[in-house]
Each structure stands twice: as C-alpha cells, then as structure tokens.
Amino acid sequence: MRFPIMLSVAFMMTLCSCKQQTNEKKNTKPNILVINIDDMGWKDVGFMGSEYYETPNIDNLSSLGMVFTNGYASASNCAPSRACLMTGQWTPRHGIYTVSPSTRGKSQHRKLIPTKNTHTLSKRHTIIPEVLRNSGYKTCHAGKWHLSDNPKAYGFDINIGGGHNGLPKSYYPPYINVEMEKGNSEYLTDLIMEKTIAFIDTIQKPFFLYYSPYAVHVPIMPVDSILPKYEKKTPWEGQGNPEYASMVDNLDRNIGLLVSKLKEKQMFDNTLIVFTSDNGGLYGITKQKPLRAGKGSYYEGGIREPFFYVFKDKIKAHTKSDVPITNLDIFPTILEYAGITNTDLALDGNNLSSILESKTEILERSLYWHFPIYLQAYNKSDNENRDPLFRTRPGSVIRKGDWKLHYYFEDKGVELYNVHEDIGERNNLAAVNPEKAKELLMDLEEWWKNTNAPIPQDLNPEYIR
Known part of the structure; x- marks a missing residue:
C-alpha cells in the first residue's frame, strides 16, 4: 500500500507545483519595450x-501585432515629441516646443515674437520610468534622451549613452558628445545595442527598456559594409540615398538582435513592444510620398509615423487599425498592461488596450499640435512647406475624424484638409467648407483655453515685410 500512497502524494505535489507555476505566470508583470526611432519617416520601412529600404526584422516584428496606419508623433521634431511621450501630456503642459532656441530663422522674416522654449524637462512631471520603477520594474534607457543631462535623474536605473545632446557628432569613435564605455562594436548604433543586450542578459525582474538609438538622425554616416547594396538599387518615390539607407538597414539588424535575445531568454512572449518614431523623416534625405513635407512641418510628412504594438496572446498578429493614435497614448497603455491603477496622473493620451485587443474599432476624440515658435527651412529650393523660409511658422493643428485644420498665428491663415481623401494635403477646403473650418477652429480655441496654450501676439520690431 505504501507505493500507491507515495505515488498519490507525488501526484498532488506535482499538481500543486503546476498550479503554483500557473498562478505565478498569471501574476508576472509584463516587460515593457518602447522602441522610439529618431527621424524615421512613415514610409522608411518595408511594412x-x-x-x-530593407527592414526585414522590423517588418516581421510588425506582423506579430497591430499596425496603425494613422499613427502620429505629438510634435514634428525631436525634443517636444520625446517630452510628450515621457509625460503623456500635450506640449503646452511641459513647454518644450523645439530644440532651443525658439527664434530659429532670420529675425527680419519673423513677424511675431515666439514663445520662449523650455530646454529641460521639469522634475515636476512624473514620467513613465518613475512610475514603473516604483512598481518594481528595472528601468533602462538606451540611446538618445535629449530632455536633460542625465536620464538617471528621471527614473532610469541604467543609462546607455543618453544626455542632453540631440545627435552624435560622429557615429564612429570618438563619438565626442556621447559618453559610452568601449565594447566590441565601433559604430554607435551597434555599440548601443551591444550594451542593451548586456542589460537583457543580466535582468532578473520585470524591465522597462526605452530603446531610442540616435539613428537614423544626422550626421548621415554610412555603414561601409552595407553601403554597396544600396548603391546598386534603383531609387523609389523620393527614397534613394544609399548612405541613409545603410543606416536604416543597420538599425533593422540591431532590432533583430534585440528580438532574438528576448526570445533566447524566453522573455519575448511576456513583453509589450511599442515601435514608433519621434517625428517625420528629414525631407530631402528621404521622402514619404504621398505625404507632404517632412520633419519640422505639421503637414502629414512631419508627424505621421510607422507605429505598431506587439504583445503575444493579448494583441492578435497580422492586424491593422486606421484609428488615429499618438505617442501620448503610450503612457496610459503601458499602465494598463502593467496593471498600475493607483496613480493620480493627468494624462492626455488614451489607453489603447480595447483597440489593440479588437474589443472596439473606434476611438472618438480630437488630436492637437501646438507650435508657437519658428523653425527655419534647411532647403529653400526643395521643400513642400507653406513657404520656403520656414518648415513651419507659429500655429496650431487639430485632427478630428478625417478632417485636419492648420491655423497660423501670424496672418490667422486657415487650411482645411480631408486627410482620408487627400492624404497629401494638396486641396485646401477652407473656402468651400467654411462650416467645418469654423467647427474645428472653435474646438482648437477651446483646447487652447483648457491647456493654457501660449499664443504669440507681440510683433517683432525687426520684421521686414
């Protein structure tokens, strides 16, 4: 009789062990990986x-989740977009509107005195890594930070190469303005990934990784081993710079290494992955046809981004959504999947879990952009801006449904587009549809009040008509 009793006990112990493992799996917090590429345009990837451009690793990763065809950055250049992502708040709430200063371009061409720009993110804001670290996450920043001198003062346990600088002075050593310990790799994007993988190898608890390599921002410095492949390729739709293409290709390779490491460590299935870019592609280096303009502009080419979410068993693979979303939505969505509810954060984005899990297909709200400053053009002879002198002049933008309105403070100019029918923003409908223009402008004015958005009004005495 002893053997059956021992067998029964062993069976019960195994059952309890399995049940315990199941409960542990249910209670395990997901890892969080946010991939925020620098200056990658809406069509700079294969998917x-x-x-x-050849991006097989990114394309494959996108196929494992939901791709958003109407994904936006909340600003058209680096620092403000990154501040919005980290705080989950519109630009008027944190005051970072550009890379300092706000008086960019010749003074005689600026009719108004622009709003003063905030250069460093205020510590009064509670940002993603702080909330996650307080909830038991190990937090790591890898690459470009651009919001302060040191991301470790803002909730990151580990900092790989991040500082106040918005770009490296060189992708090859010495990097000059990027502090990095030496490794086996030389090209900066490769070295950042080498250090990132080392972090993954040592992690023993749920992690938050903000992977934001300096690539593919200028300086355009090719990866020599990849360059010949693109020198032989035929240009396509305004994309034909082989040096830039080699940087995109190398970035894709590194993301493939990261995904492989997560799978090797059996972490991939329990990792929420967000992929996006901080603003549109640098017009002239790359184009996003049929989108108009590029980085620094609030036409679609400056703010519409490649954007997807992946989370196995939560987000169905091979899905797409045309719901307009923004990088402001990343913060509240992370909180949902991390199971963090006891916060009093005032976030301007939306939790996207119901969209991601196909419980709903609609998210009714307006999206806003506010840019009360000037940003000079860098190529007067080849641009699709409102005028050749500036990528944008002071103004605000609203998207509501399929409609998008641009408003300019200098001349009270209004442009109205149906971006579903006219994604290239070529046909200004403000004159033929004044009621819709009035509706959107009224919504925009209400938003200014709610966010205390600064409106530049003082005339510049140096302005020459």
Missing part, C-alpha cells in the same frame, strides 16, 4: 510600403 509601410517602402521598396527601397
């Missing part, structure tokens, strides 16, 4: 339609 969005590029026939010039």
Whole structure:
C-alpha cells in the first residue's frame, strides 16, 4: 500500500507545483519595450510600403501585432515629441516646443515674437520610468534622451549613452558628445545595442527598456559594409540615398538582435513592444510620398509615423487599425498592461488596450499640435512647406475624424484638409467648407483655453515685410 500512497502524494505535489507555476505566470508583470526611432519617416520601412529600404526584422516584428496606419508623433521634431511621450501630456503642459532656441530663422522674416522654449524637462512631471520603477520594474534607457543631462535623474536605473545632446557628432569613435564605455562594436548604433543586450542578459525582474538609438538622425554616416547594396538599387518615390539607407538597414539588424535575445531568454512572449518614431523623416534625405513635407512641418510628412504594438496572446498578429493614435497614448497603455491603477496622473493620451485587443474599432476624440515658435527651412529650393523660409511658422493643428485644420498665428491663415481623401494635403477646403473650418477652429480655441496654450501676439520690431 505504501507505493500507491507515495505515488498519490507525488501526484498532488506535482499538481500543486503546476498550479503554483500557473498562478505565478498569471501574476508576472509584463516587460515593457518602447522602441522610439529618431527621424524615421512613415514610409522608411518595408511594412509601410517602402521598396527601397530593407527592414526585414522590423517588418516581421510588425506582423506579430497591430499596425496603425494613422499613427502620429505629438510634435514634428525631436525634443517636444520625446517630452510628450515621457509625460503623456500635450506640449503646452511641459513647454518644450523645439530644440532651443525658439527664434530659429532670420529675425527680419519673423513677424511675431515666439514663445520662449523650455530646454529641460521639469522634475515636476512624473514620467513613465518613475512610475514603473516604483512598481518594481528595472528601468533602462538606451540611446538618445535629449530632455536633460542625465536620464538617471528621471527614473532610469541604467543609462546607455543618453544626455542632453540631440545627435552624435560622429557615429564612429570618438563619438565626442556621447559618453559610452568601449565594447566590441565601433559604430554607435551597434555599440548601443551591444550594451542593451548586456542589460537583457543580466535582468532578473520585470524591465522597462526605452530603446531610442540616435539613428537614423544626422550626421548621415554610412555603414561601409552595407553601403554597396544600396548603391546598386534603383531609387523609389523620393527614397534613394544609399548612405541613409545603410543606416536604416543597420538599425533593422540591431532590432533583430534585440528580438532574438528576448526570445533566447524566453522573455519575448511576456513583453509589450511599442515601435514608433519621434517625428517625420528629414525631407530631402528621404521622402514619404504621398505625404507632404517632412520633419519640422505639421503637414502629414512631419508627424505621421510607422507605429505598431506587439504583445503575444493579448494583441492578435497580422492586424491593422486606421484609428488615429499618438505617442501620448503610450503612457496610459503601458499602465494598463502593467496593471498600475493607483496613480493620480493627468494624462492626455488614451489607453489603447480595447483597440489593440479588437474589443472596439473606434476611438472618438480630437488630436492637437501646438507650435508657437519658428523653425527655419534647411532647403529653400526643395521643400513642400507653406513657404520656403520656414518648415513651419507659429500655429496650431487639430485632427478630428478625417478632417485636419492648420491655423497660423501670424496672418490667422486657415487650411482645411480631408486627410482620408487627400492624404497629401494638396486641396485646401477652407473656402468651400467654411462650416467645418469654423467647427474645428472653435474646438482648437477651446483646447487652447483648457491647456493654457501660449499664443504669440507681440510683433517683432525687426520684421521686414
């Protein structure tokens, strides 16, 4: 009789062990990986339609989740977009509107005195890594930070190469303005990934990784081993710079290494992955046809981004959504999947879990952009801006449904587009549809009040008509 009793006890112990493992699996917090590429345009990847750049690893990763065809950055250049992502708040709430200063371009061409720009993110804001670290996460920043001198003062346990600088002075050593310990790799994007993988190898608890490599921001410095492949390729739809293409290709390779490491460590299935870019592609280096303009502009080419979410068993693979979303939505969505509810944060984005899990297909709200400053053009002879002198002049933008309105403070100019029918923003409908223009402008004015958005009004005495 002893053997059956021992067998029964062993069976019960195994059952309890399995039950315990199941409960542990249910209670395990997901890892969080946010991939925020620098200056990657809407069509700079294969999964969005590029026939010039080759991004097989990113394309494959996108296929494992939900791709958003109407994904936006909350600003059209680096620092403000990153501040919005980290705080989950519109630009008027943190005051970072550009890379300092706000008086960019010649003074005689600026009619108004622009709003003063905030250069460093205020510590009064509670940002993603702080909330996650307080909830038991190990937090790591890898690459470009751009919001302060040291991301470790803002909730990151580990900092790999991040500082106040917005770009490296060189992708090859010495990097000059990027502090990095030496490794086996030389090209900066490769070295950042080498250090990132070392972090993954040592992690023993749920992690938050903000992977934001300096690539593919200028300086355009090719990866020599990849360059010949693109020198032989035929340009396509305004994409044909082989040096830039080699940087995109190398970035894709590194993301492939990161995904492989997560799978090797059996972490991939329990990791929420967000992929996006901080603003549009640098017009002239790369184009996003049929989108108009590029980085620094509030036409679609400056703010619409490649954007997807992946989370196995939560987000169905091979899905797409045309719901307009923004990088402001990343913060509240992370909180949902991390199971963090006891916060009093005032976030301007939306939790996207119901969209991601296909419980709903609609998210009714307006999106806003506010840019009360000037940003000079860098190529007067080849641009699609409102005028050749500036990528944008002071103004605000609202998207509501399929409609998008641009408002300019200098001349009270209004542009109205149906971006579903006219994604290239070529046909200004403000004159033929004044009621819709009035509706959106009224919504925009209400938003200014709610966010205390600064409106530049003082005339510049140096302005020459």
